[in-house]
Amino acid sequence: MAHHDPSTTEAPSLRTLWKYLRFATAGEGSRYLGAGTLLLVAATAETLSVFVLADIINGTLAATTFADVAVLAAVWLGITVASTAADYTGQLTALGVSERVVLRLRDNLFAHTQRLSVAAHRRYGVGDLVTRHSDDLDAVEHLLGSGLLQLAVATMNVVGLAVVAFVMNWQVAVVALAAIPALWWASAWFARRQTSATRHERLANSDIAVAVTTALTGHETAVAYNQQAREHRDLHLRGKAWMAARLAQSRVELGFGSVLGVGEVLVTLAIAITGAWQVRAGNLSVGELLALTGYLALLYPKMQEIADTRLSMAAATVSAERVLAVLAELPGDTDRADAQPLRTGGTVEIRDVTVHRDHGPVLDGVSLTLEPGRIVALTGPSGAGKSTLAALLTRFVRPDSGTITVAGTDIGGVTAQSLREHLTLLPQQVTLKAGTIADNIAYGRPRATTADVIDAAIAADADRFIRALPDGYGTRLTEDGLTLSGGQRRRLAIARAILRDSPVLILDEPTTGLDDASAQRILEPLRRLAAGRTTLLITHDDAVAAIADDVVHLQNGRLSPVARAGHSDPVCGDPVCAGSGTTWR
Numbered sequence: 001m002a003h004h005d006p007s008t009t010e011a012p013s014l015r016t017l018w019k020y021l022r023f024a025t026a027g028e029g030s031r032y033l034g035a036g037t038l039l040l041v042a043a044t045a046e047t048l049s050v051f052v053l054a055d056i057i058n059g060t061l062a063a064t065t066f067a068d069v070a071v072l073a074a075v076w077l078g079i080t081v082a083s084t085a086a087d088y089t090g091q092l093t094a095l096g097v098s099e100r101v102v103l104r105l106r107d108n109l110f111a112h113t114q115r116l117s118v119a120a121h122r123r124y125g126v127g128d129l130v131t132r133h134s135d136d137l138d139a140v141e142h143l144l145g146s147g148l149l150q151l152a153v154a155t156m157n158v159v160g161l162a163v164v165a166f167v168m169n170w171q172v173a174v175v176a177l178a179a180i181p182a183l184w185w186a187s188a189w190f191a192r193r194q195t196s197a198t199r200h201e202r203l204a205n206s207d208i209a210v211a212v213t214t215a216l217t218g219h220e221t222a223v224a225y226n227q228q229a230r231e232h233r234d235l236h237l238r239g240k241a242w243m244a245a246r247l248a249q250s251r252v253e254l255g256f257g258s259v260l261g262v263g264e265v266l267v268t269l270a271i272a273i274t275g276a277w278q279v280r281a282g283n284l285s286v287g288e289l290l291a292l293t294g295y296l297a298l299l300y301p302k303m304q305e306i307a308d309t310r311l312s313m314a315a316a317t318v319s320a321e322r323v324l325a326v327l328a329e330l331p332g333d334t335d336r337a338d339a340q341p342l343r344t345g346g347t348v349e350i351r352d353v354t355v356h357r358d359h360g361p362v363l364d365g366v367s368l369t370l371e372p373g374r375i376v377a378l379t380g381p382s383g384a385g386k387s388t389l390a391a392l393l394t395r396f397v398r399p400d401s402g403t404i405t406v407a408g409t410d411i412g413g414v415t416a417q418s419l420r421e422h423l424t425l426l427p428q429q430v431t432l433k434a435g436t437i438a439d440n441i442a443y444g445r446p447r448a449t450t451a452d453v454i455d456a457a458i459a460a461d462a463d464r465f466i467r468a469l470p471d472g473y474g475t476r477l478t479e480d481g482l483t484l485s486g487g488q489r490r491r492l493a494i495a496r497a498i499l500r501d502s503p504v505l506i507l508d509e510p511t512t513g514l515d516d517a518s519a520q521r522i523l524e525p526l527r528r529l530a531a532g533r534t535t536l537l538i539t540h541d542d543a544v545a546a547i548a549d550d551v552v553h554l555q556n557g558r559l560s561p562v563a564r565a566g567h568s569d570p571v572c573g574d575p576v577c578a579g580s581g582t583t584w585r
Contacts, residue, residue, distance in 0.1 A: 023108070024101050024140075031097050036149055038090030043157040045083035047164060052076040094149050102141035109133060109323060117332025118396055124326070127210030132322050135205060139319035151313070154305045161302065171283075175267070175274045180303065183263065187307035190256040191314040197248040198315040202322060204242035211235045249315075256311060260304050333395050333416050341418035345503025346407035347371055348393065348534055353402030355388055362388050364557030365402070372503070375535040377548030379562065384554045386538045387428070390506045393536070394425055406504065423504040426529075428512045430493045432484075437466055438473040440492055444500035452499060460495035460525045462488070487518035494525050505535040511544055523547055 025032065052075055113121075113129060121129070166173040215231045275289045348370040355363040362385040370376050378386050391397040392404060395416055404411050411419050424444070432440050441456055442448045448456075453473065457463040465488055469475040477483065484492070490510065497505070510526060511519035519541065527547055530537070537548050545551050551562040 024105050025097075026104075028097050028100065031093055032149065035090045035093035035097060036153060038086045038093065039149070039153045040156060042083045042087035042090060043153065044160065045079050045086065047157075047160055049076055049079045049083065052079060097149075098141050102137055105140060105323070106133060106137055109137065109326060112327055112329075112331070115331035115333070116326075116329050118391075120329050120332060125210050125213075127208075127213040128206040129326070130213070131202075131206045131209045132326055136202065136319035136322050139316040140323055151306060151309045154302045154309065157302045158306065171278060172271055172274050175270050178267075183260070183303060183307060186256070186259050186263075187310045190252055190259075191310050194249070194252045194311050194314045195318055197245065197252050198318040201242065201245040201249050202318055204238065204245045207238045208235070208242055211238050253311065256307070260307065264304075333398075335415045336413060339413060339415045342406060342409055342411070342414040342422055344407050345372075345422040346534065348504060348536075349403075349405045349408075350389075350392070351403045351405075353392065353399045353404065355385070355392070355397065356400050361557045363392075363399075363554075366554075366557070366559055368552065368559060370504075370534045370536055372534045373532055374550065375530050375537050375548040377537045377539055377545040377551040378554055379540060379545055379551060380554035382540070385557065386554055387508055389554070390425065390508050390536070390538060393504070393506055394423060395419055422502050423506065424497045424500045424502040425506045426493055426497050426508060426510055428509040430489045432477055432489060432492065434476075434478060436471075436474050436476055437469070437492065440477065441473075441495045441499055443496055448499055453495075456495040456499035457492075459498050459528050460491045461521065462491040462495050462525075465491075485518075487521060490518075490522055491525065494522060494529055498525075498529050503533055505530055505533045507535065507537045507539075509538055509540070511539070511541055516543075519543065 052072060110133060113133075124132075162173065162177055211231075211234055215235065271293070275293065279289050350366060350368045353363055353366045354361055366389070368376070368389075378389065380386050388397060392399055393411075395411055398412070406414075406419070406422065433443065438450065438453050441453045445452075450473070454463065457466055457473075466473055466475070494510075507526065507530070511522065520543070523544065526537075526544075530547075537544070539545050552559045553562050
């Protein structure tokens with residue numbers, strides 16, 4: 001049941017990963033150094049405490065009073081306290097670095113995702129993108145935040161402990177360190193399998209997020225068609241796939257732990273025999289043997305920590321690949337280097353615009369002029385390209401050929417932000433945010449006053465039902481405002497568009513999903529919204545098209561005028577239909 005991963009199947013290059021690491025950790029160098037220093041101090045103090053413990057044991061064996069060893073005991077206790085304090089502060093500092101890193105990564109990933117095209121969003125899917133912003137980033141945080149730091153400190157600890165062990169007794173140290181090559185090979189072998197297992201687990205996890213997202217957003221349809229069992233079965237199958245992938249991960253992790261456990265027992269046995277032999281030979285005292293055993297007891301957990309970190313970093317690299325795959329996507333709309341702000345709205349001219357898709361041209365040399373103060377209705381069958389025309393005006397899509405100008409300025413040469421400041425899109429699907437009704441109306445103009453919000457609601461015929469709600473304009477909506485009716489949600493969207501007050505207006509199927517009574521009720525608010533603006537009204541509803549000054553029909557990629565009873569719109573072959581005020585082709 002796994003869906004196809006839209007990201008690249010190739011792992012990012014080391015250069016790409018390094019570049020990403022530098023970006024993610026920018027400005028954290030001093031904190032990294034501070035955390036690393038504190039953790040190294042803690043490790044050094046821990047090593048010294050074992051050394052002092054050897055003197056305490058040897059001194060205690062020869063002492064006649066407690067005072068003889070009290071000083072060493074106090075020193076040992078002081079070192080232990082210092083080690084604990086340094087470790088606590090270092091770990092806390094490293095945690096702060098990690099959290100700032102993941103915050104920066106999430107901000108960067110989300111900002112980039114917002115710039116991607118609508119097609120890219122559809123290709124990934126909401127559930128998959130959510131997973132990459134949450135679970136994958138958490139794993140990357142370990143790789144770029146605490147993982148590398150832990151690896152560096154543990155490596156320095158191992159080197160320090162090994163040096164001390166060699167100084168105390170090189171024979172025992174050689175026995176202890178002889179297993180390092182085998183441990184390194186084992187960690188490399190398990191890391192490769194961890195990478196493969198994690199890649200399958202990440203895809204399965206995304207599949208679950210996609211299934212849950214689509215099931216919840218389509219809950220009403222599933223209930224209406226009695227398909228709840230089917231949705232449950234689909235999620236169950238995806239859950240089984242994730243379970244299998246997670247068990248594969250667990251087999252790698254537990255297998256590695258078992259190998260380490262057996263290896264540690266064998267090495268400990270070899271150390272004990274070698275150490276006892278050295279004591280019998282007079283090369284080690286009992287205290288030195290206990291101290292050396294203590295060093296080696298610290299050494300192997302650190303070596304295991306390095307191996308475990310290597311395994312977790314292998315898993316985190318898979319998540320880094322998934323995050324980098326999104327960041328490698330080219331933005332859907334970028335401004336040209338010489339782009340200038342659009343200064344004003346006004347007449348919109350579409351000239352010889354062609355848009356191709358895989359199956360052929362959606363728009364084939366289309367021309368249309370929209371004048372201020374006039375509503376042009378665009379009709380046509382589903383899939384004819386009406387919404388593509390709206391996407392062209394908002395620059396969500398670029399034409400393959402032809403030009404679009406606003407007030408004589410080519411929109412390809414202006415900044416996207418300034419273009420959209422002069423244009424308001426009322427899309428087919430109304431999107432409401434979790435928040436108050438007032439916040440939703442003011443979404444496109446956050447600094448609007450309360451009076452402005454109420455005026456817009458009145459103009460949209462929404463004020464009455466809003467005031468009837470428990471908290472009026474302060475009523476909080478759930479995500480997408482699903483507690484409201486379709487007509488109420490549509491009127492809130494109209495109020496939002498009225499408040500934005502831009503000179504160019506695109507109404508894309510404004511009565512979608514409404515019954516006849518609800519559709520009729522919003523026609524007057526739509527007229528008020530369009531008054532004085534350059535308006536393109538996309539609709540398949542003749543009753544809605546009736547409020548337009550001119551009607552054109554889009555089919556097979558071409559435009560044609562529509563003659564209506566009571567209107568003088570001519571049907572002609574000339575690109576300019578005299579008297580209509582609208583240029584079409």
